[in-house]
Amino acid sequence: MSPVIALEGLAKGYDIAGGARLTAVDDVSLTIAAGETYALVGESGCGKSTLARMAAMLTAPDAGQVSWSGQTVSQQRRSAVRAVRDHTQFVFQDPAAALSPRLTVEEAVSEPLRIRRRTGSRSVADLLDDVGLDRSMGRRYPRELSGGQRQRVVIARALALEPKLLVLDEPVASLDVSVQAQVLNLLADLQAEHGLAYLLIAHDLAVVSSVADRIGVMYLGQIVEEGPAGDVVTTPRHPYTQMLIASVPAFVPGERGERPRVVGDPASPTERRTGCAFATRCAFATQVCLDVAPPRRELGDVAVRCHHAS
Amino acid sequence: MRRRGIDLRLWVPLGVLVLTIVACFVGPMLLGPEAGQQALGERLAPPAWLPGAIDGRPLGTDAFGRDMLTRTLEGGQVSLQVGFGAATGAVLVGMVLGLVAGYWGGWCDRVIMAGADIWLAFPFLVIALAAVAVVGSDIPVLIVLLTLGGWVLPTRVTRTIALRVRSEDYVVAAAGAGASDLYLVRRHVLPQVLPANLVVWSFTVGALVVIEGALSFLGLGVKPPTASWGNIIADGTPYLQTAWWIVAWPALMIVVTVICANALGNALRGRWNAGADVIDKEVVP
Amino acid sequence: MVDRRLARPDDRRHGDLRERARQRAAGPLERRRRRDRQGGGPVTAALEIDDLWVEAGDPDDPLVLVRGVSLTVAAASVVGLVGESGSGKTVTCMASLGLAGRGVRITGGSVRAQGIELVGADERTLMRVRGGVVGTVFQDPLSSLNPLQRIGDQIAEAVMLHHGGRRRSHHARVVELLAKVGVPAPEQRARAYPHELSGGLRQRVAIAMALANDPALLVADEPTTALDVTVQAQVLDVIRSATRDEARSALIVTHDLGLVAEVADRVAVMYAGQIVEEGPVASVFQDPQHPYTRGLLASRPVLAAGRRRLGAMVGRPPLPGSWPAGCAFAPRCPVATGACGEAPPIRTSDQGWSRCWHPGSGETTATSRAEEGAA
Amino acid sequence: GGGDGDADAKSVDDASVTIGSTAISNSLDPAAALSSVGRTYTKQVFDQLVTFDEDGEIAASLATEWERVDDTTVDFTLRKDVTFSSGAALDAAAVVANVERVLSGDPAYATVAGRIATVKEASEVSPEVVRVVTSTPDAILLNRMTLLDIVDPATFDADRPAGTGPFQVTGYEAGTSIELTRFDDSWRATDSVKDLTIQAIPNPATLSSALRTGEVDVAYGLPADVATQLEGSGFTNVHKPAGSSAITSLIADVEPALADVRVREAINLAVNREEFVDAVLGGFGTPNGSQLLQKGYLGYDDSLPSYEFDLDRAKSLVSEAGVEGLELPIATTALFKAPAEAVAGYLNAIGFKSEVVVQDLSAFIPTLLMKSEYPLLYWQTDYYDLRDITSVSRFGPTAPGQQAHIPVNEYQDLYASQSGELDEAKREAQIKQMAKILNDEAGVLFLAWTDNLYTVAPRISDLPLSGDSLVRAEAITVSE
Amino acid sequence: MTEMTEGVVASVDPGATAPPSAGRGRRGRRARRLGAMTVRLLLTLLGLLTLLFFLVRLSGDPAGVLAGPSATPQQLEAVRAGLGLDEPLLAQYAAFLGDVVRLDFGTSVFSGESALGTALGALPATLVLLVTTMLVSVAVGIPCGVLLDRGGRVTRAVVGTSMTLAQAVPTFVLGILLIYLFAVRLGWLPAFGSGTAATLVMPTLALATFAIARTARMVAAELEQVEDQDFLRTAAAKGASTRRVLWRHALPNAFPAVAAALVVEISYLISGAVVVEVLFAYDGIGKELVDAIFARDYPVVQACVFVIGVFVVVVNVVGDGLLRALDPRIARARA
Numbered sequence A: 001m002s003p004v005i006a007l008e009g010l011a012k013g014y015d016i017a018g019g020a021r022l023t024a025v026d027d028v029s030l031t032i033a034a035g036e037t038y039a040l041v042g043e044s045g046c047g048k049s050t051l052a053r054m055a056a057m058l059t060a061p062d063a064g065q066v067s068w069s070g071q072t073v074s075q076q077r078r079s080a081v082r083a084v085r086d087h088t089q090f091v092f093q094d095p096a097a098a099l100s101p102r103l104t105v106e107e108a109v110s111e112p113l114r115i116r117r118r119t120g121s122r123s124v125a126d127l128l129d130d131v132g133l134d135r136s137m138g139r140r141y142p143r144e145l146s147g148g149q150r151q152r153v154v155i156a157r158a159l160a161l162e163p164k165l166l167v168l169d170e171p172v173a174s175l176d177v178s179v180q181a182q183v184l185n186l187l188a189d190l191q192a193e194h195g196l197a198y199l200l201i202a203h204d205l206a207v208v209s210s211v212a213d214r215i216g217v218m219y220l221g222q223i224v225e226e227g228p229a230g231d232v233v234t235t236p237r238h239p240y241t242q243m244l245i246a247s248v249p250a251f252v253p254g255e256r257g258e259r260p261r262v263v264g265d266p267a268s269p270t271e272r273r274t275g276c277a278f279a280t281r282c283a284f285a286t287q288v289c290l291d292v293a294p295p296r297r298e299l300g301d302v303a304v305r306c307h308h309a310s
Numbered sequence B: 001m002r003r004r005g006i007d008l009r010l011w012v013p014l015g016v017l018v019l020t021i022v023a024c025f026v027g028p029m030l031l032g033p034e035a036g037q038q039a040l041g042e043r044l045a046p047p048a049w050l051p052g053a054i055d056g057r058p059l060g061t062d063a064f065g066r067d068m069l070t071r072t073l074e075g076g077q078v079s080l081q082v083g084f085g086a087a088t089g090a091v092l093v094g095m096v097l098g099l100v101a102g103y104w105g106g107w108c109d110r111v112i113m114a115g116a117d118i119w120l121a122f123p124f125l126v127i128a129l130a131a132v133a134v135v136g137s138d139i140p141v142l143i144v145l146l147t148l149g150g151w152v153l154p155t156r157v158t159r160t161i162a163l164r165v166r167s168e169d170y171v172v173a174a175a176g177a178g179a180s181d182l183y184l185v186r187r188h189v190l191p192q193v194l195p196a197n198l199v200v201w202s203f204t205v206g207a208l209v210v211i212e213g214a215l216s217f218l219g220l221g222v223k224p225p226t227a228s229w230g231n232i233i234a235d236g237t238p239y240l241q242t243a244w245w246i247v248a249w250p251a252l253m254i255v256v257t258v259i260c261a262n263a264l265g266n267a268l269r270g271r272w273n274a275g276a277d278v279i280d281k282e283v284v285p
Numbered sequence C: 001m002v003d004r005r006l007a008r009p010d011d012r013r014h015g016d017l018r019e020r021a022r023q024r025a026a027g028p029l030e031r032r033r034r035r036d037r038q039g040g041g042p043v044t045a046a047l048e049i050d051d052l053w054v055e056a057g058d059p060d061d062p063l064v065l066v067r068g069v070s071l072t073v074a075a076a077s078v079v080g081l082v083g084e085s086g087s088g089k090t091v092t093c094m095a096s097l098g099l100a101g102r103g104v105r106i107t108g109g110s111v112r113a114q115g116i117e118l119v120g121a122d123e124r125t126l127m128r129v130r131g132g133v134v135g136t137v138f139q140d141p142l143s144s145l146n147p148l149q150r151i152g153d154q155i156a157e158a159v160m161l162h163h164g165g166r167r168r169s170h171h172a173r174v175v176e177l178l179a180k181v182g183v184p185a186p187e188q189r190a191r192a193y194p195h196e197l198s199g200g201l202r203q204r205v206a207i208a209m210a211l212a213n214d215p216a217l218l219v220a221d222e223p224t225t226a227l228d229v230t231v232q233a234q235v236l237d238v239i240r241s242a243t244r245d246e247a248r249s250a251l252i253v254t255h256d257l258g259l260v261a262e263v264a265d266r267v268a269v270m271y272a273g274q275i276v277e278e279g280p281v282a283s284v285f286q287d288p289q290h291p292y293t294r295g296l297l298a299s300r301p302v303l304a305a306g307r308r309r310l311g312a313m314v315g316r317p318p319l320p321g322s323w324p325a326g327c328a329f330a331p332r333c334p335v336a337t338g339a340c341g342e343a344p345p346i347r348t349s350d351q352g353w354s355r356c357w358h359p360g361s362g363e364t365t366a367t368s369r370a371e372e373g374a375a
Numbered sequence D: 001g002g003g004d005g006d007a008d009a010k011s012v013d014d015a016s017v018t019i020g021s022t023a024i025s026n027s028l029d030p031a032a033a034l035s036s037v038g039r040t041y042t043k044q045v046f047d048q049l050v051t052f053d054e055d056g057e058i059a060a061s062l063a064t065e066w067e068r069v070d071d072t073t074v075d076f077t078l079r080k081d082v083t084f085s086s087g088a089a090l091d092a093a094a095v096v097a098n099v100e101r102v103l104s105g106d107p108a109y110a111t112v113a114g115r116i117a118t119v120k121e122a123s124e125v126s127p128e129v130v131r132v133v134t135s136t137p138d139a140i141l142l143n144r145m146t147l148l149d150i151v152d153p154a155t156f157d158a159d160r161p162a163g164t165g166p167f168q169v170t171g172y173e174a175g176t177s178i179e180l181t182r183f184d185d186s187w188r189a190t191d192s193v194k195d196l197t198i199q200a201i202p203n204p205a206t207l208s209s210a211l212r213t214g215e216v217d218v219a220y221g222l223p224a225d226v227a228t229q230l231e232g233s234g235f236t237n238v239h240k241p242a243g244s245s246a247i248t249s250l251i252a253d254v255e256p257a258l259a260d261v262r263v264r265e266a267i268n269l270a271v272n273r274e275e276f277v278d279a280v281l282g283g284f285g286t287p288n289g290s291q292l293l294q295k296g297y298l299g300y301d302d303s304l305p306s307y308e309f310d311l312d313r314a315k316s317l318v319s320e321a322g323v324e325g326l327e328l329p330i331a332t333t334a335l336f337k338a339p340a341e342a343v344a345g346y347l348n349a350i351g352f353k354s355e356v357v358v359q360d361l362s363a364f365i366p367t368l369l370m371k372s373e374y375p376l377l378y379w380q381t382d383y384y385d386l387r388d389i390t391s392v393s394r395f396g397p398t399a400p401g402q403q404a405h406i407p408v409n410e411y412q413d414l415y416a417s418q419s420g421e422l423d424e425a426k427r428e429a430q431i432k433q434m435a436k437i438l439n440d441e442a443g444v445l446f447l448a449w450t451d452n453l454y455t456v457a458p459r460i461s462d463l464p465l466s467g468d469s470l471v472r473a474e475a476i477t478v479s480e
Numbered sequence E: 001m002t003e004m005t006e007g008v009v010a011s012v013d014p015g016a017t018a019p020p021s022a023g024r025g026r027r028g029r030r031a032r033r034l035g036a037m038t039v040r041l042l043l044t045l046l047g048l049l050t051l052l053f054f055l056v057r058l059s060g061d062p063a064g065v066l067a068g069p070s071a072t073p074q075q076l077e078a079v080r081a082g083l084g085l086d087e088p089l090l091a092q093y094a095a096f097l098g099d100v101v102r103l104d105f106g107t108s109v110f111s112g113e114s115a116l117g118t119a120l121g122a123l124p125a126t127l128v129l130l131v132t133t134m135l136v137s138v139a140v141g142i143p144c145g146v147l148l149d150r151g152g153r154v155t156r157a158v159v160g161t162s163m164t165l166a167q168a169v170p171t172f173v174l175g176i177l178l179i180y181l182f183a184v185r186l187g188w189l190p191a192f193g194s195g196t197a198a199t200l201v202m203p204t205l206a207l208a209t210f211a212i213a214r215t216a217r218m219v220a221a222e223l224e225q226v227e228d229q230d231f232l233r234t235a236a237a238k239g240a241s242t243r244r245v246l247w248r249h250a251l252p253n254a255f256p257a258v259a260a261a262l263v264v265e266i267s268y269l270i271s272g273a274v275v276v277e278v279l280f281a282y283d284g285i286g287k288e289l290v291d292a293i294f295a296r297d298y299p300v301v302q303a304c305v306f307v308i309g310v311f312v313v314v315v316n317v318v319g320d321g322l323l324r325a326l327d328p329r330i331a332r333a334r335a
């Protein structure tokens, strides 16, 4: 599979009040192939959204570059950025906030086309069909829709410009369990139909494990472990991944006994640190972890940033 | 308080305001030019229901024998022109500045908001007093001056909403689809800013009618014999004991206007939840 | 369609609530409890909710939020109350403790905590029960702590309200509580303001506060939902040790079935203001009787290798005011029949009960391509 | 004047009296005090060489005799055994020091310096005799000397300058109140009033309430309407012709249409002066459509005709002159807003468009003295301070850059010559001639001779006024 | 029970946890922020003084007042020259700036007293008025706000209507009514003046009425806003009485926002004070200023504006600090 998008050494920081510098994303590289779902998991504030916005070229990175189909995209050239934006569409966490209360479903879905003054090959009705919405819904306003329906509208809008990559920032986190499954299934169907690539962001490993081809685990701005979904879920290498998996409640009562202790809170992204970002919470941390930042290491299909993983 | 499909809380104050405006601008024409003229022989006549009233002077006369009904309505012309004119001006100025500050941000934002903070910190009446003493007090001058007295509120409201809408996901999505700033402002920001500013406008009308009254009361309003509610009250103050009606009618009109403007603002705020929280934070309810 | 008859029994607005509750046909729990009493003597349950009706809004045109919920939390047992958003879980708990917001009224039923009747109780009784008999933890640990007070003071207040004295005099107890819920350096932390703590610590403080007077029952409304995954696990540990290890009863409200599986003995599934199924966790999860329970279980993603489809239900949970007549789940139910237009009967088994015309009948209720859009 | 004291009421000694006024002296130093408002205070604390008696004649005060030595020189002989409240004795050197201070050119003393502008120098002839020399012959030097308050030179720079009057200052809040107590060693002291407060209350409504609540005993500056209202509740209005004319200047420089005598005449015919005095002045004044000076002042001419209210004639003159709709804004100060508004009302009734522009005193005085943007200026001309036409200098010859209020050369020439004319008969003839010219030309709009008005609480049975209409506080009679 | 050892217990929120040096850093930051604010306000003050300098000078002339209406043009000119008013405006301005920097505002044209002294002398009376107004508006406004939010149907209607009226009646109208009622009709209070407690009552009432209504509305709005917050439910769940929840938890949380608004409103209050002082002949800085403006007593105008400006700056700075003391969150929210 040829990569649709490749991110190379992306980094992004924010100056926050009081003169501190917050490192949101720190030296992240990844590639996503056509038809592939790349899932990014991590705790709140670890930089998932920031990374996603950089991938969609909504935010310029401080360092690193984004390539499309092997071509590096220059941030300076507006036309290049525009072209990439056409191929990348964003789906947001909160479907309520992602739709203007003032636009009908039809207007919302056709807005990207209107903005680009283009007629897509697919009509609004087709798009609504694609996401399993009745055409008659076109005249409704978002407030007249349920959460799942709204998320479908958002997806339909994202499909309007016929993108190659959908960036899905926690697309189901705010939905009810029963509706969450509907949306996840829909995404899988659309991918099969259109050969889309997904960058799927989630904080729940369980959600991700059922839809992802590859999983990247993020911790404090870095991808600490990355690999095929099966490998990451069944044989986690990084202590943080292990901890994440241990934290997922056992579904069947009594199936799992005592589990490894989860320790400490995530460190602050503003703190300046040497060594491994996870060292403060890591049960296996040694002096080297505190002193030296672990490099990215390939262990078979899996890449890990840990001194001790094997 | 919706009854039979009509929102009384909205339509009652709106109706009273419209009625007031119509009465003030049409009434004096119907009453004829003679009623407003001075007739020193008929001075200080009481309203129709009191002994000593004069025919055709239903609300009594003032110290110059002018018909209080006519005077009050004519006074309304000035007060309302200034109040509504300046409120409109303030909202327009505020929307432009607020959009610039909130949407484009950066140093524009810092400068505008610092200006707003500072402007709020100084007692406006003091500045107004000095300014009127210099440039006089024609209606256009008063409108411009009071526009300066009211621009901060709509600026802040607009800025807050613009700032928020700008980072709203659907705006990011539209930007992601390649929308220009102009498109975003026109299609997404303005539709949210407008209703909120209509609410602000409504409250501002009330506030500015009062400020105009205060300026006139301090002797810095329009030139007599042109009436405004504030200067009628100021002139009538010495007669409070014997001819309360001179002060009463314009005072009543101010109070009614302010109540209606505020009520209208409240009703509108209830109607549009867009920006309601912002307004609650910023607006003097 | 709303079932007006169900939503507004004619007599509901007049007369004594408890009296009317008794007049109504005895629910399954009532029957069971009577049986229990006759058999094993007077074992006081930690919490007994019996046929609770709650409504909100204009009294002339009320919105029914909870209709006839009965639920018992036995001594030293943990009950999980699950259900999707809007099904009435929070309203049930909070109304029971008289903590629901303004405009929410109990219109029928009874609630007893350790045998103390709470419906229609005076404020003194409620004050004694709240915090003393029942400790409560809320979902968002930031907003559930007073931002202006040091956390130590807030915990001390909880102690003081039931033991008197001054806040200062309970310092030792505060430190002890903080240590118990695993707050490191409790002496210093007691002086912190809520915003100075991380989410996990805040929730621990909230739990410490709920445990301040060693209540018999802990009510926790989505105690981990707002937390990060790893932190969730930590807080869960705290809750578990506060219940299992100390033989304390708990009612845990959540929409996370996994959480229930981890901590609860029994589970009640809520849908559209009613409990549709109740029973021991193991039996409900392994052999769900109600099609909704089966749907929930099927649609829940589990951690496992490999891409797979989730079982999704059609449609979405209905909101109060638009509950279908008869079985509220019928429009989404893959096994619904004409009979489902009528209110379903209650089927009890030894260990639990469900409210369904066709209990336990579906092999799999999950439709593969469930599209509510067409609905 | 004088209150109609109840003969039966027992008068008390050592009373406390409060005089409320819309404004009070801006300074305790009489040389720096502005306008007549300040003189309510200075009159009580200071004396002048000569003063006006109740009939307006020059009377002895600190000087008991005076003698004209030549056209420009007068010698004053001082009263014996007069002491300042500071304890110092009055002598010629003190008077000389006062004259020299005022003439020093310090702008703070500009008002008083203007009043004695003709004085060149003063010198001590002997400890009891002061010589005052003018630069040109001055017909009214004595009148001018009534305006020079004599201060103990040792207290020129003190917080509370000392005078020889019957009261001395005990408390002062700038712009608000002056507290006085009796100076027992004053040559003018009496027993009746011991403590006197002069209180500023700018708002007339507040002032009238203060009178009602008994917080003030005498109110000065109340609107006439209010004063009449108060009469119903036992208050007395003490008023006295004040030697002041309510007039409106008609400035042709600004509005050329005013150069047409028909227009000026129409304006003069438009006003119903009786109604005006009744309604706007509350009756406290005398309608006047004839001349500036009133009866009792040098040059008054009772043969001059008065313009009478004639609406039809006024209207026809307006249409004859073709000036219907002419805009005639009237500038004035806040003090005269009401009468000016009434005038505007009359003018509007004959087809003009008139409104009142209220200016601050600071803006209005340059308007009045130098150059106006507005064609009509409403002002009340006080000549009682000097009791002479000379005080109305703006009707005299113009300086460069100054607008003429009365653009008649003959009038201006007469004005110039009368001020140096020492022969009183000749001078009177000249002043009468000026009045006639003004009357013929309808050069200004005369409205009324106004009275000074004091509203007095019932407990005050007599409020005596001096020849220049000021309260003689030491002579107030307070009854139980 | 558990021995959960936490390495670094750091908050997820940026800046929430303070590194060891944060104490100094935060204080330093705060000092800098206060400094910046003060400088900004002082610069504005200078701007305002400049504006007034020209406004006032373009519109009138103290020389006329000094010379009097019967002066001759020559005398008028002489007075002008004596006051230095015949110099070019810019030269006058330069001199003025130099003086201001040295805090030398000169002397009143009319009284000859130090202008700054005059302004400062009038300030305490205004301060007293403002303080009583604040106290009254808080003391009355908070209970009214509570009633507005918590009262029964009738109470809410009555209080709500009063507050609506209180907000709609302009200060000057209210002042007139008060004088009429309390001084003229009832004779209970002096109609004017300053210096005694009795003279403070009506100006305070006239000024506080609007502020009361404003405070009440804000308290009610804030109460409504905090109403649904979980920490109130938490308090109730601990066993606190309704009263205790209201007074110990809801109100203290509503108060910072109200207090912040009151601080901002000091400028509205000063505007109101100008009207009230003139109306009641109350000798505060507002009346002093109006008198000086009318008389074109430049030095006093400038000094009054300067004093008011500095006062506003001080109130804002002190108020800001006070708010911080009231609400530990603000330090973070604004940092």
Ligand SMILES: Nc1ncnc2c1ncn2[C@@H]1O[C@H](COP(=O)(O)OP(=O)(O)OP(=O)(O)O)[C@@H](O)[C@H]1O
Pocket: A014, A015, A016, A022, A023, A024, A042, A043, A044, A045, A046, A047, A048, A049, A050, A051, A203, A269, E014
């Ligand atoms: N515009 C910004 N200015 C300052 N800091 C920012 C900005 N955007 C994000 N951050 C910070 O960068 C860090 C990463 O943010 P990001 O939104 O990418 O996290 P996330 O992993 O998506 O978290 P969540 O799961 O909560 O959405 C956070 O600490 C956040 O506070």
Ligand SMILES: Nc1ncnc2c1ncn2[C@@H]1O[C@H](COP(=O)(O)OP(=O)(O)OP(=O)(O)O)[C@@H](O)[C@H]1O
Pocket: C056, C057, C063, C065, C083, C084, C085, C086, C087, C088, C089, C090, C091, C092, C101, C102, C103, C104, C255, C319, C320
């Ligand atoms: N005061 C109220 N007035 C009207 N409706 C209310 C009120 N309180 C709650 N509701 C409604 O009652 C329904 C049940 O609410 P509840 O909070 O109990 O749901 P829940 O099961 O806890 O859901 P969630 O998982 O979202 O917390 C919701 O639809 C809610 O909108």
Ligand SMILES: [Mg+2]
Pocket: A048, A049, A050, A169
């Ligand atoms: Mg995110």
Ligand SMILES: [Mg+2]
Pocket: C089, C090, C091, C221, C222
């Ligand atoms: Mg809930």
